[in-house]
Amino acid sequence: MGSGGRISTQLGTTFPVKFRSEGVRQREQHQVNAVYQLKEQVRANDQQKWTQGMMTGFGHGTTWNEILPQTLTLDSATKYGRAIKSIMGVPVKTSDLGDYTAPATRQVKRKATGVEETVRNTPSDKRRINDSAAKSDAFSFMSPAVTSFVEDLTGLHAANTRFTGSAVRATFLRAKLALGNDPSTHSDDDKAMLGDFKGYLSGHLSQLKKDGAADLADQVSAEHKRSGTSATASNYQATAFNLHEALNTTIDHTFDRKKAKFEAKWDKYTNVQKMDPVAAQARIGQKLGKWWSEAARTGVALDDHAKDAYQDHKRSRYGIGRVE
Numbered sequence: 001m002g003s004g005g006r007i008s009t010q011l012g013t014t015f016p017v018k019f020r021s022e023g024v025r026q027r028e029q030h031q032v033n034a035v036y037q038l039k040e041q042v043r044a045n046d047q048q049k050w051t052q053g054m055m056t057g058f059g060h061g062t063t064w065n066e067i068l069p070q071t072l073t074l075d076s077a078t079k080y081g082r083a084i085k086s087i088m089g090v091p092v093k094t095s096d097l098g099d100y101t102a103p104a105t106r107q108v109k110r111k112a113t114g115v116e117e118t119v120r121n122t123p124s125d126k127r128r129i130n131d132s133a134a135k136s137d138a139f140s141f142m143s144p145a146v147t148s149f150v151e152d153l154t155g156l157h158a159a160n161t162r163f164t165g166s167a168v169r170a171t172f173l174r175a176k177l178a179l180g181n182d183p184s185t186h187s188d189d190d191k192a193m194l195g196d197f198k199g200y201l202s203g204h205l206s207q208l209k210k211d212g213a214a215d216l217a218d219q220v221s222a223e224h225k226r227s228g229t230s231a232t233a234s235n236y237q238a239t240a241f242n243l244h245e246a247l248n249t250t251i252d253h254t255f256d257r258k259k260a261k262f263e264a265k266w267d268k269y270t271n272v273q274k275m276d277p278v279a280a281q282a283r284i285g286q287k288l289g290k291w292w293s294e295a296a297r298t299g300v301a302l303d304d305h306a307k308d309a310y311q312d313h314k315r316s317r318y319g320i321g322r323v324e
Helices: 074-087 123-158 164-180 188-195 197-204 210-227 231-272 277-288 290-298 304-317
Strands: 008-021 024-042 049-056 095-100 105-109 116-120
Touching (some): 008 123, 024 123, 074 095, 074 164, 123 210, 164 188, 164 197, 164 231, 164 304, 188 231, 210 231, 231 277, 231 290, 231 304, 290 304
Antiparallel strands (some): 008 024, 105 116
């Protein structure tokens, strides 16, 4: 509970990364801390009031245009996905950020003269520069994940819309899965999302930053006063739901793809290689993941009920609401 009775939620998690600084391997556990809370805002020019989600303590970019990637690769989408899962308390693999090489020199302004001079970077300078660059890259993968929970709060209180931030997380997971699926399963909407991720997501979900939230809250409030309902809120809610439904379709494609691999590998391990069932289950887990290893252990029928369970499994790990 914050001061003045304001309810707040503390986020504390880590994002494990590895990289090479001047060819030397490094590992870091980047600490992520943020405080989420609701705050009443007042617009200066007309004194309009509205309530929205706020976040403090993260200290990195939180504006859509700053943090949303224009395009995604399977590698970058995996890192964004790991960031979301880490916030949900799911253990994640270490993300490889690649190689960092600092420039040989840098410009330094002398305090006494105000003149810029070129100085050579020492090994410790290069390490500091590379560490800073790697940290910035790590936090760039965390920003959409951290900020999406602000959108959940703002969407609900400014636009009377549930699952706004969840729709953001759903779209990241959908992109990650779509990139790993057969391109023949991609709809025109999938292609639009993968071709211009920032444009796609911004086009579907209004930017619920301060002034945007004020305009949306004002419009929803005015419509409720006139008719007792809000077409704006209803349309916005439908958009959020549609983004979740699009994810469900992509999860189904992933399930079908992995089911085919599961069946082929299970036959290979148990019938061709004559592996012990327990060893075969472990190998399935290494190749396809824990959910499939558990499916092998229980012998569950991989039918529509299993597909629904697989959807629930994916959504829960990414903090995505079940919308119906």
